[in-house]
Amino acid sequence: MSRFSTNSRQAPKRFDPRRPQAVADVLDRTDAFRALRAGVEQVAALQRDLGSLLPDYLASNVEPGFIKDGVLALFAAHNALAARLRHIEPRLLSDLQQRGWAVDSLKIRVRPRPMTDPPPPKQARMSAAGASALQELAQALPSSPLQEALAKMAARHDARRAPERKK
Template sequence: MARSPSFSRPSNLRSLQPAVDVLNRADAFAALRAGVEQIAALQGDLRQLLPDYLASSVEPGFIKGGVLALFAGHNALAARLRHLEPRLLADLQQRGWTVNALKIQVRPQAMKEPPPVKQARMTPVAVEALYALSESLAPSPLQAALARMSARHRRNQDRGGSGG
């Protein structure tokens, strides 16, 4: 299927202005640009005012009628944010934000990839010491767990390390 000449690529790409320049010139985007700048500034202040575990999971919304919408990643964070609400509101007002109240809502964030499962590696000497310890204990849940652990590490070493 042939492409129409009207959809062909311009021959002189340098003559095109970046989209940012177009947005900066267009009055229609002034309100959008101002809103984006406000949210960015607000997010910067929130990162400074909130503890790290909250700052990374809280996103600011717009300020409407003196009410700032804050979106927490899950219910537990929203509950913690509600406990901090009076101090946070005062701190935001002190920084010049015209906010009279906070509206805290839950907006689940995309799941982050789980960290890789850690695989403990033991030296042959450590595996033998673990086995000897399990043999020296009376039968118990601890003794059984140590025996399973030493057996698992013995199998892993047999598979990976010996060339026989």
């Protein structure tokens, strides 16, 4: 006789809020969440189709919205991309309809992305030998804008080394 009976059923899993759960399981729990899941899956499928229909520079900067009354909202990162989308709108609309999307028109909007932090300023470091070589070169050159720039650069890097020497 087998340990596993053919008539046995696994007990249904109980909800335990302390255990991690797959998002799909959470979204299937109620009717309201099922509708949300369907909308999220629709937007994801639309994003994939747009990614294959649009050039890379557009696909990475355009986000689809929901389809409402046959109108698909597309959100571009800035005005230039929105203008380019409006330029290819008839072809894009036709391609989406051929792929089975129930879209009659496109509504193109600009949704700027949040500003990213600028990169930190460069902190160039020069060795003492490099700074002294620049200083010697600046002294060897006749008076000119180049000679002044080299002297200023050598002095700036030599001044950074001054606190290190005091230690």
